[in-house]
Amino acid sequence: MFRQRTNLWNNFWIYLILFTLVLFFILPMIWLVIAPFSSKASLAVKITLPSLNNFRELFKNKVAMLAFKNSFIISFSSTIIVTITSMLAAYALSRTNFKWRSTLLYALLLFSTVVTGIAAMVPLFVLNLRLGLIDSYLSVIFVFIGGFLPVSIFIIKDFFDAIPKDYEEAAIVAGSTPSQGFFRIILPLSQQGMVVIALYIFMNTWGDFLIPFILLRSVNKYPVSVAIYTFFTQEGLPLLGLLSAYSLLYSLPVIVLYIIINRKFGFGFHGGLKG
Secondary structure, eight states: OOHHHHHHHHHHHHHHHHHHHHHHHHHHHHHHHHHHTTTTSSOOOOOOOOOOOOHHHHHHHHHHHHHHHHHHHHHHHHHHHHHHHHHHHHHHHHOOOOHHHHHHHHHHHHHHHHHHHTEEEEEHHHOOOOOOTTTHHHHHHHHHHHHHHHHHHHHHHHHHTTSTTTHHHHHHHHHOOOOIIIIIIHHTTTHHHHHHHHHHHHHHHHHOOOOHHHHHGGGGGGGHHGOOOOOOTTTTTOOOHHHHHHHHHHHHHHHHHHHHHHHHHHHTSSSBOOO
């Protein structure tokens, strides 16, 4: 009996700690959903009569709405270019053997993990300044391409390595060229890898703040991640109603994209395929 009471008491504290942790992480999400529809938003989670005033004010802000266009231009351009180039480079590394292959792979891994965006910002800024690319979409897109290309090559290379070379050899015997074998056989079999890369790049470029903040000067070229900081007063106090509404709209593209990809390809949170 004493042991049972001890176990119940221990389980109570375990469940209490778990509940507290869950509440700690879920409260900001609840606030993000409730605050945009409150006429007097505050940091407290309060359920009030719903109002669309925050969204009306937001849609009148031309800079805030233009920022969505800028974010889509930067994110989609970076995603498409990195996905295509990484697949071509990864296929070459997967199917060819040369003397410095291992060294090149190690250098790519080292570059993608050691050289962080913050450490490289000064030389990147100087380089873009000398090229005359400051305050242009190209400066941000080029930096994103260089930053995400190495890790994308590594990710998609694993998918290519898992595809037997016999498939391509059979296609060549049947009369296909190597390029036809790549587009007709390898690409369809590696769709999951392509989607993983595209989603990874889009999410990171969509949410990045530092690089566009440093390289862009015009307010009309700011992406959402930078424009969101305009919803503060001169004293540095946040306009919670507009800020929460803008944050909710900001998070919707990534959520919608994940839902579409999850239904299309069957990805679960574990990163594999559903049975």
